[in-house]
Amino acid sequence: MPITTEVFQELDGRLSRQHPREILAYALAEYAPDIAISFSGAEDVVLIDLAAKTGAKFRVFSLDTGRLHAETYRFLDEVRERYEIPIEVFVPQPEAVEKLVREKGLFSFYRDGHKECCGIRKVEPLRRALAGLSAWVTGQRRDQSPGTRSEIPVVQLDTVFASNGNRLVKFNPLANWSSRQVWDYIRSEGVPYNPLHERGFISIGCEPCTQPVLPGQHERAGRWWWEDETKKECGLHAAS
Numbered sequence: 001m002p003i004t005t006e007v008f009q010e011l012d013g014r015l016s017r018q019h020p021r022e023i024l025a026y027a028l029a030e031y032a033p034d035i036a037i038s039f040s041g042a043e044d045v046v047l048i049d050l051a052a053k054t055g056a057k058f059r060v061f062s063l064d065t066g067r068l069h070a071e072t073y074r075f076l077d078e079v080r081e082r083y084e085i086p087i088e089v090f091v092p093q094p095e096a097v098e099k100l101v102r103e104k105g106l107f108s109f110y111r112d113g114h115k116e117c118c119g120i121r122k123v124e125p126l127r128r129a130l131a132g133l134s135a136w137v138t139g140q141r142r143d144q145s146p147g148t149r150s151e152i153p154v155v156q157l158d159t160v161f162a163s164n165g166n167r168l169v170k171f172n173p174l175a176n177w178s179s180r181q182v183w184d185y186i187r188s189e190g191v192p193y194n195p196l197h198e199r200g201f202i203s204i205g206c207e208p209c210t211q212p213v214l215p216g217q218h219e220r221a222g223r224w225w226w227e228d229e230t231k232k233e234c235g236l237h238a239a240s
Contacts (some may be wrong), residue, residue: 005157008169012153020173021050023154027137027171028056034134036061038126039087041204042193043139043174043182045079049191050173052083061088061129065121066097067206075194082192090125097121107208114209114224121206130161135169141182142175144203144220179219 015023024047027035036059037047051058062076080087100108100120109117130136142152152175162168174182179202186193196204200212202219213222 008155008157009153012155015154016176020047020177021053023171023173024050024137025054025056027135027155027169027173028054028058031135031169032056032058034132035059035136036088036129036133037137038062038129038139039076039079041139042186042197043141045191045193046182046185047137047139047173048079048083048085049185049189052085058085059088060085061090063122063125063129064089064091065206066092067121067208069196069204069207069210071194071196072204075192078192088129090129092121092125096124109209109224110226113227127161127163130168131163133168134166135171137171137173139174140172141177141179143178 015026018026028051037051038044039048039060039062048060064073076087076089079085097120100117104112136158140152152172154172154175156170156172158168158170185191194201194204200214201210201222202213203223204210205223209224211222211225213219
């Protein structure tokens with residue numbers, strides 16, 4: 001059967017009715033060892049915990065922008081030690097960062113928007129992280145951002161980050177879960193989490209671009225708070 005968008009839509013329909021554990025087990029069985037989990041936040045550690053419990057071998061990568069909170073760096077090492085896994089860390093190209101800072105300073109995103117900085121510190125490293133992979137796994141949920149993520153499928157063809165004409169499959173096992181389900185799992189299974197969550201940070205990115213949210217605010221309100229509420233994305237999850 002040819003691999004078409006229609007085929008993935010049918011697969012998405014079937015997987016959408018399954019538990020994230022089963023979705024992840026399917027992804028690992030089909031694509032290991034050329035599949036990796038993208039790790040940055042609470043949802044991603046749930047995925048790592050689920051993957052560890054399958055008994056299958058899996059890879060994990062993370063993007064170090066150079067501007068993360070100190071708590072996030074310590075959290076990354078905590079996860080590494082807890083699950084006894086190597087974490088492949090990708091950093092920005094120094095020349096690109098130096099050029100941006102030299103020409104526009106350290107905080108140009110407050111004036112010019114975050115896309116340029118994120119492109120250098122996140123999107124380009126992600127392209128390198130995904131090079132050579134057949135599939136990747138993210139912790140995206142539909143309720144994270146009604147403006148940009150409400151239609152996230154459980155599985156899709158990633159035409160944005162596919163390289164050299166190769167097919168790249170993207171799995172979002174937690175697409176149908178709510179924030180409450182994620183945190184119920186974290187508490188019931190004793191999954192480690194970033195201590196910044198205890199200080200009002202819900203969606204955690206780079207230190208200059210993240211702040212705590214107030215009661216009743218949406219979880220992504222603390223990201224790039226100076227910009228349009230409907231554009232809370234950095235380019236890592238561009239529409240395919």
